[in-house]
Amino acid sequence: MSEWRKVQLGEVLKITSGKSKPLKNLQPYSKKNPYPVYGGNGINGYTNEFLIEKEAIVIGRVGEYCGVVHKTKGPSWVTDNALFSKEFIIKTDLKFISYLLKYHDLGKLRSQSGQPLVSQKPIYNYEINLPLLNEQKKIAAILTSVDNAIEKTEAIIKQAEKVKKGLMQQLLTKGIGHTKFKQTEIGEIPKEWEFVKLGDITTLTMGQSPKGDSYNNIGVGIPLLNGPTEFGKVNPKVIQWTNKPTKICKESDILLTVRGSSTGRMNVADKEYCIGRGLAAITALRGITDQNFIMYHIQKLATTILSQSTGSTFPNIDKQRLSNLFIPLPKLKEQIKIANILYTADNKIKIEGNKLLQLQNLKKSLMQVLLTGKVRVKVNELEAVK
Template identity: 45%
Template sequence: MKTHLICTAIDRLTEVGARGAKMAQPDHILMLVRGMTLLKDVPIGFVTKPVAFNQDLKALVANENVNPLFLSYLLVEKKRVMMGLVNTANHGTGRLDTNLLKALPIDIPPLPEQRKIADILSTWDRAIETSEALLATARTQKRALMQSLLTGKRRFPEFEEQEWKIGGLDLLAEIHMGQSPAGSTYNSDGIGSPLLNGPTEFTDRHPVARQWTTKPTKMCKDGDVLVCVRGSSTGRMNVADGAYCIGRGIAAVRKRNGLTDTVYLQQLLHSLVELVLSRAAGSTFPNIDKKSLNALQVHIPTYEAQKRIGLVLADADDEIDSYVGDIKNLHAEKKALMQQLLTGKRRVNVDA
């Protein structure tokens, strides 16, 4: 249940399977009551189409004097309280007891006000869904652009006659493998060089240091592409926005001056994530070494073509970032509204 309004599902049942399945109907509310997820969240969804559910979920049916959509939003607002009701079974799985759930105290306004509040909040949900659909489309278009522009299948008219090379990544970049400094040199007071040891400091784009070292070993530079090369996060990437000391779990991929455009290199590496993972050695603890990174086969256009391709793909990233920002803002606005409308701090006018 990744969205509040349940309109579809990833899995499907055959007609035979559906006959024996428990079905939630439109206006029912589905809530997770068993599973590891309960240790960090209580997923709640409002059903808009018939959907089958298993024993880890409960379907709630609102009483006649309660608007079901309003109730679903009210339960979301009560998540923090419900988290306190979750206990763990013998094997550590979270469990939300039905009797405790039934005893949960809630405040219900008159039915007309419930409907009005539900209409207001569902407007935000629809806006979020629209923005998420636009984001998904933008990401699909970006992937298509990368597949065509970074392989030479699609070329800009002014560069059509120029020859592309195919070779190892080492023709475009230098690989600098990280080396962890002694643990005794670490601090969280901002003294020395910022230190990156792995994915815990990575974000959507640029890393955020949480530790520093007074005796840095290997340093990356502004614009380097940082690649996780050890463990389950192998292949995850960020772009350095300054100088950092890098530990052994990270490699810095640095452009070759005069031969490689920084943005092109960044986009190229992001397109190679799956290939990087395929080169990783080890199943339980994957890792990739400098030789394997250098051997990654890439298409290499002229420097001017690289710059043009990089600009187009960077514009696509800007569009994606814009939609991501819109979605974050809409979620924040909806959360603020819920805190006001579902606690009675802010009342709504209901037409007579």
């Protein structure tokens, strides 16, 4: 690292505070409002005027996001909740400095009393190791290429989720290949379909929390789920166990949150669990309903389930209200076809989600070695050398 030198950020750049922008002036992106408005949490909206003309580094100044770093891509506005790079004192690569500041986590410079605040002085006094300009550019180029792949994957996931949402709306209410429909409380459904209560086509098991002295985190007894804190993307995460189980759910049961602000949130059991009172387990009746078809309907009904809950400060939904939710029901064969189509859409999202996670981990690893000089890059090629 002989070519790297230790400098204070105050020797590298000058920063200044942004200017206030009333929330009422923030608009969605349009030709009339093309300029992004940055705060500590990133882009808050768009406006028809800009405060800074070129690319800049934005640093959250106050509140929850103080110390969080963003990089603008062109003309933009920065609010007084953030600081931004006014000029660079020495020749440096802006992208590299942006990545370096993100890696160093400027949030640790925040004041320790009152409202979280990071000011210019501790930022100027903060020391960094700075390579030569050519190496800065190569490191920034490598990290930018990973960022581009991340953005592309996120866009694919967003589009896939949009497609799935459209498929759910179409398939779960119109079915496959139907031409005759009838009117119901939720609108038109195929004439051949039934309109039934959830409690008539599933078994509902409401959770019951075991005694506190039966809890343990050493794997004794059966895994215990109390609520959404143990939920993963699809299946729960085992955090604790109980040796005095009360209510049990089976593998592939739909797990539904029935208490609190997350009422309506869902996971699928990948094994037997004891379920506490914050959850309910839903099991399709064999030969009548397909478990995956019911799962996708529960996903679609999440907002309705929350609206059916009682209690303004602590929402909850009881077994009777849950049982009385109406579902349009085709024959079992069509249920399975619909579930398979939606599963394919889900699988696309899952594959891209795994790819995104790999890219995010790659970026994290590259930042750890490239921004510290543990792995060097040749200035004449994108090849890392020790």
